[in-house]
Amino acid sequence: MATPLPRDPIADARLNWERHGWSEVAAPMAAITAIMRTQQILLARIDGVLKPFGVTFARYELLALLSFAHGGALPMNKASALLQVHPTSVTNAVDRLQGVGLVIRSTHPTDGRTTLIELTPEGRALAGRATAALNVEVFAQSGFTEQEVDQLIRVLGSFRRDAGDFA
Amino acid sequence: MATPLPRDPIADARLNWERHGWSEVAAPMAAITAIMRTQQILLARIDGVLKPFGVTFARYELLALLSFAHGGALPMNKASALLQVHPTSVTNAVDRLQGVGLVIRSTHPTDGRTTLIELTPEGRALAGRATAALNVEVFAQSGFTEQEVDQLIRVLGSFRRDAGDFA
């Protein structure tokens, strides 16, 4: 990766906010900006681990979700809701996963509008191997202490609830 | 926004991890997934506020950075480093901002390789109005308590340092 900057650019932004008389919101601005940047770092790390498996994080998430579903199948709209992404994002992911034989689309037995996404044996196998890799190479060395992990889960959990993600 | 889910999907994922014998990494997995989702929520909120100004968060960040620079100008590579995005992302943003007259490209006085990005008066004015809107509509009601903001800044700050963002 690139050479580290001599100073934290987010801390500098916070100072700029304070200098301009926006001290009231300087800290939340810094926290939010830090979340954005942290997500970038984590996504790059995850996609790097998944690259050898030929899937991206978005596609892996779908495979993992299906692997936990009874029968290894879920309606598209359920997947969209649980992954909390736009339906078109699921369409996109399914197109690509189906293209390489990791999932197949099948029609819902009673509702003609609904399309079921079904894990193939190859998809299930890949999900297992990819999860093992992520567990070892990312989650087991997240860079957060146990206490920090608990704080993040608590703080971001209430944030997501307040944002309307879940009841 | 859509109807809230009856259960937290990330907490459910964590339970699935534990049920499959990955208890050691279930919590970090949940924390990381929560960061990803929180970023999505925040980005949507920010872009919603910026929409009336005709800019996205990526372009706003560049305008804000320039507004704090002496002379309202920065080399492309400096902007890339400070925003911590790929150079091509800056090229993209500058193309669009220049297209609507908010910035202009100028050549570096001594280094012919370098291109300076310069804020136009319109760009500076828009940056000011957009910042005011974000301060009031997003940062002042972030959904985090002061204590949570401090925790996030501390935890994510050390994470970013460890990730090599800054010294």
Place this chain on the structure above:
DNA sequence: TCCAAATCCTTGGATGTCCTACTATATTCC
């Protein structure tokens, strides 16, 4: 029963991000 409203999925378009490769300009070192 039958048509309007709701739901499901897909297509097409806009953005942002990254990577690889390429051109132009500077620097370094023989």
Place this chain on the structure above:
DNA sequence: GGAATATAGTAGGACATCCAAGGATTTGGA
């Protein structure tokens, strides 16, 4: 000096996400 190396920015391509719009199917109320 001049060639090899390094740095700056851009073009082209791959992905993911969202929104708006449209076709298909189901549900529900008149």
